[in-house]
Amino acid sequence: MEAQNLAIQVHGLQKSFGKLRVLKGVDFDVARGSIFALLGSNGAGKTTIVRILSTLLRPDDGTTRVDGFDVLSQPARVRESISLTGQFAAVDEILTGRENLIMIAQLRHVKSAGKVADELLDRFGLADAAGRRVSAYSGGMRRRLDIAMSLIGNPRVIFLDEPTNGLDPEGRIEVWQVIQNLADSGTTVFLTTQYLDEAEKLADRIAILHEGTIVVSGTLEELRKLLPPAKVEYVERQPTLEEIFLAIVGSDKKEQR
Amino acid sequence: MNAHFFSDTSVMTGRSLRHVTRSMDTIITVTIMPIAFMLLFVFVLGGAIQAGTDNYVGYLLPGILLIAIASGISYTAFRLFNDLQSGIFERFHSMPIARSSVLWGHVLTSLVSNAISVVVIVLVALLMGFRSSAGVLPWLAVAGILVLFTLALTWIAVLAGLSAKSTDGAVGFSYPLIFLPFVSSAFVPTASMPGPVRAFAENQPVTSIVNTIRALFEQQPVGGGIWIALAWGVGILLIAYALAMRAYRRKIA
Numbered sequence: 001m002e003a004q005n006l007a008i009q010v011h012g013l014q015k016s017f018g019k020l021r022v023l024k025g026v027d028f029d030v031a032r033g034s035i036f037a038l039l040g041s042n043g044a045g046k047t048t049i050v051r052i053l054s055t056l057l058r059p060d061d062g063t064t065r066v067d068g069f070d071v072l073s074q075p076a077r078v079r080e081s082i083s084l085t086g087q088f089a090a091v092d093e094i095l096t097g098r099e100n101l102i103m104i105a106q107l108r109h110v111k112s113a114g115k116v117a118d119e120l121l122d123r124f125g126l127a128d129a130a131g132r133r134v135s136a137y138s139g140g141m142r143r144r145l146d147i148a149m150s151l152i153g154n155p156r157v158i159f160l161d162e163p164t165n166g167l168d169p170e171g172r173i174e175v176w177q178v179i180q181n182l183a184d185s186g187t188t189v190f191l192t193t194q195y196l197d198e199a200e201k202l203a204d205r206i207a208i209l210h211e212g213t214i215v216v217s218g219t220l221e222e223l224r225k226l227l228p229p230a231k232v233e234y235v236e237r238q239p240t241l242e243e244i245f246l247a248i249v250g251s252d253k254k255e256q257r
Numbered sequence: 258m259n260a261h262f263f264s265d266t267s268v269m270t271g272r273s274l275r276h277v278t279r280s281m282d283t284i285i286t287v288t289i290m291p292i293a294f295m296l297l298f299v300f301v302l303g304g305a306i307q308a309g310t311d312n313y314v315g316y317l318l319p320g321i322l323l324i325a326i327a328s329g330i331s332y333t334a335f336r337l338f339n340d341l342q343s344g345i346f347e348r349f350h351s352m353p354i355a356r357s358s359v360l361w362g363h364v365l366t367s368l369v370s371n372a373i374s375v376v377v378i379v380l381v382a383l384l385m386g387f388r389s390s391a392g393v394l395p396w397l398a399v400a401g402i403l404v405l406f407t408l409a410l411t412w413i414a415v416l417a418g419l420s421a422k423s424t425d426g427a428v429g430f431s432y433p434l435i436f437l438p439f440v441s442s443a444f445v446p447t448a449s450m451p452g453p454v455r456a457f458a459e460n461q462p463v464t465s466i467v468n469t470i471r472a473l474f475e476q477q478p479v480g481g482g483i484w485i486a487l488a489w490g491v492g493i494l495l496i497a498y499a500l501a502m503r504a505y506r507r508k509i510a
Contacts, residue, residue, distance in 0.1 A: 054351040056509060076353060084351035090344035095274050106268045107354050109261065133279075148350075 005070065007032045007157050007188035012192065013062035015048055022048050024212030025062070030205070032156075035179065035189040037203035039196065044209045045051060046192040047087060050161045053190070054084040067156050083150035087161045089142040090149075093135040097126050097145050100134060101152065110151035120148040124178070140171030149177055157188045169242050176202060262355040269349075270369075276336055277370045283332050288374045290380050291325040298444055299385060304444055314387040318379070319470035320443020323463060324435055325374050330414040331431035333367040337418030341508070350509050358497050360415055360505065367411040368404065375403060380505025395473040396401035402470060406488040410434065412497035419504040441469035443467045 008030035015023040022045040030036040030219050040046045051057040055068055057077040064071045067081035092100050098117050105113035121127045122142040125242055134142060143163065150158055159181065164172040193199055199206050200220060207217035216223060239247075277418045295317065298306070303313045310316045338344040340359075349359050379387075391399075414487060418447065421427035440454065441447070441463035447455050458464055465485040 043507055051347075053349075054346055056350055076283065079351060079353040084348060086344040086347055088344045090348040093343070094273065094279050095272065099275070101271055103268060104352075107265060107349070109264075153393055 005032055006030065007034075007064075007067060008036070008190060009063070010049075010053075011063045013049070013052065013064055015045075015052065016060055020030065021212055022044035024199070026214055028207050028214055028217055030188060030190060030236070032188055033183065033186045033200050034189060034204040035183045035208045037199035037210055038190070038192045039194070039206060040192070041194060045212060046163055046209055048087075049161050049209070050190070050192060053078075053160055055079055056083055056084075070229070071073055071114045073091070081155060082157045082159060083153075084159045085146050085150045085163060086163065087165060089146040091134050091137075091142055091145050094133060096131050096133055097121060097137070097141075100145060101149060104149045104152045110153055116152060120151065124148045126172075138171075140174060141168055143167060143171060143175055144178070149174065151182075154216035155187070157190065158182060160189060160191045162192055162194065162246050164193070170222040172198070173246075176224040225238075260355075265358035266361045266365070269358045270365045273336065273362045276367060277332075277366060283490060284370060284377075286375055287325060287329040287332070288368075288377045290328060291321045291374075291378055294324060294484055295321050295378070295382065302407065302436065306447070308446060312386065312388065314382050314385045315474055316471065318382050318387055318474070319442055319467040320438040320441065320463070321327045321382075322375055322378060322403060323406065323443070323466065323469075325378055325433055325437050326371050326403065326410060327437070329371045329374050329435035330410045330434075331428045332370070333411055334364050334414040334418035334421065334427040334430065335424065336366075337363050337415060338421050341419070356509070360501075363415065363418075364408070364411050367414065371403075371407045373483035376440060389476075390473050391476055395476065396445075399473050400471050401463070402466060402486060402490065405487070405494065406466060409490050409494035409497055412494060412501045413449040416497060416501040416504055419500055419501065419508055437461065438467070439465045441467060462486070462493065465489060 004249050008028075010026055010028050013023050013026040014021075017226050023115055026045075028036075030037075038046050038049065045253060048057065048177070049115065052059045053071060055071055055078050056074065066078045069077040069081065071078050092103070095103065097119060101120055102113045105116045117251075118127075118130075121130045122132035124147070126145060126148070129137060129141060134145065137145065147160070147163065150160075160196060164175050166248045167175065176198070179189055179191065183202075183204075189202075191202065203220070205217065206223060209215075216226065270306065288500065295314070298317055298377075298486075299314050308316050343370060350356055389396075413434075415497060417430040418427050438444075441458050447458045447464065450458055464480050466489065469479050469483045469486040470484070
């Protein structure tokens with residue numbers, strides 16, 4: 001693929017913490033406007049990669065470019081292009097939802113910060129809670145606010161580090177919807193997750209990080225081909241617990257907001 | 258320096274000041290302990306203390322103000338530590354902002370909130386009989402010394418907030434600082450102390466700062482003491498700032 005069509009390029013990325021070699025030469029590319037999912041178990045180094053790509057941590061070796069800019073030599077340019085939604089909703093609990101959005105809009109020097117905030121509050125179903133302090137928000141509301149904050153200034157690449165961690169099934173589906181909409185509007189989404197169904201549902205390409213390297217990567221179809229072809233079996237399919245839960249609870253979802 | 262340093266710092270300061278105004282208990286706890294000490298020393302112990310002054314409130318006020326500032330800055334460490342824990346620190350640092358504004362927002366907030374506590378305590382001291390004939394210039398000099406002292410201690414707080422492993426650790430560093438005025442000329446003349454204690458008391462920063470502020474309030478000549486006080490203030494500020502910035506660079510790429 002041509003370099004200008006790549007939102008993220010990572011080659012030979014290495015990082016150690018003391019004697020612990022977390023990343024031992026990681027390679028992958030992410031195409032512009034796609035959803036890329038990085039899978040791995042806890043402690044595999046997913047967050048380390050996100051922190052390096054978002055200029056929070058210096059790599060030991062390798063080249064890493066985001067939106068065409070080198071993270072080591074042009075970190076300020078990288079920060080212009082990206083937004084980070086970390087593993088824990090990084091919102092200010094003492095401020096209200098609206099104040100959080102306005103603060104980020106001011107820091108990004110967006111014109112008419114108040115208007116931008118109100119639009120996002122509407123879009124993320126937080127308009128009713130706009131004037132409430134975030135400490136009174138539910139986990140799902142916090143996560144939505146967190147992602148809304150990341151969209152201010154229209155970053156070209158968005159990093160979502162385990163965005164559905166700790167959310168209830170409804171919250172997960174809401175976040176999935178947001179991610180899909182982002183990609184549809186042309187934003188590149190870099191997602192880490194330990195939920196396989198999340199990657200399966202959302203990602204254009206999936207990479208599996210294991211023991212410091214990418215062991216496989218490709219589209220879901222390509223990954224499926226790595227295993228023996230599917231056999232046709234007839235099974236009586238029971239609804240999953242998630243489907244049951246959503247069938248019962250899902251109907252009054254709107255009122256909960 | 259980034260072109261947006263001032264606008265970013267004002268956004269950060271506005272945010273941090275909201276944390277103060279939305280939890281007024283932080284101001285109250287910071288002022289109530291020094292006021293309690295002031296009441297205790299003036300109305301309980303004061304009768305037995307031979308300070309060689311007929312206005313003991315005025316005598317101990319400088320030390321009380323330093324105690325208030327030393328406890329006030331622990332909230333800066335607390336708020337900074339919470340930012341690190343919550344991930345908002347990393348969010349700010351992944352954004353195209355002047356990065357140092359993240360720290361300066363906390364530092365300026367510390368100056369404002371400590372100024373509020375100092376004013377409250379001075380007002381209480383006035384109610385308790387504190388009077389000063391000092392004019393505008395000596396008062397400005399007192400304010401300047403207190404600002405310098407607050408800045409110096411705030412950067413110690415920044416260092417503590419950045420390097421702490423727990424909330425207790427972030428706040429605990431201020432306890433020895435609060436204690437320091439007790440082993441100084443703040444409450445009793447150092448001449449009454451036994452040799453080694455007296456040597457420590459006379460050569461630690463609080464004594465020179467307290468003596469200078471006291472002289473300014475009483476319209477006495479400050480002598481060479483003011484230079485020692487300023488040297489301590491600037492020295493602590495520079496060292497604390499350098500150490501805090503080193504801890505900061507370790508925290509963030």
